Amino acid sequence: MATTKPHGPASYFPSIEAKYGRTIDEWFTAVRDSGRTGHKDIVNWLKTDHAxxxxxxxxxxxxxxNPEKWAV
Incomplete structure (x- = not known):
């Protein structure tokens, strides 16, 4: 039986969780709660406010x- 290896952004999720101490779902909640909606704004916020x-x-x-684009 073949397993599906994460692709695209999801391939980074294990290292994000390990390095920054939050689950991916927690990060998505934080982004949603931040009110930021644009790609650049989200990226800059994560870099600036969360290092x-x-x-x-x-x-x-x-x-x-774009979760539908990356769904397995």
């Missing part, structure tokens, strides 16, 4: 804004 690296912030923003 997240650019690649990790981009992965969260991309998935948050």
């Amino acid at each position: 997240m690296g650019h690649g990790h912030a981009t992965a969260i923003a991309q998935y948050h804004l």
Whole structure:
């Protein structure tokens, strides 16, 4: 039986959780609660307010804004 390996932004989720100490669902809740809606605004907020690296912030923003695109 083949397993599906995460692709796209989801491939970053394990390292995001390990490095920043929150689950991905917690990050999505934080983004939603922040009121930010644009990709660049979300990325900048994660980088500035949460000291997240650019690649990790981009992965969260991309998935948050387009979950249907990345669903397995």
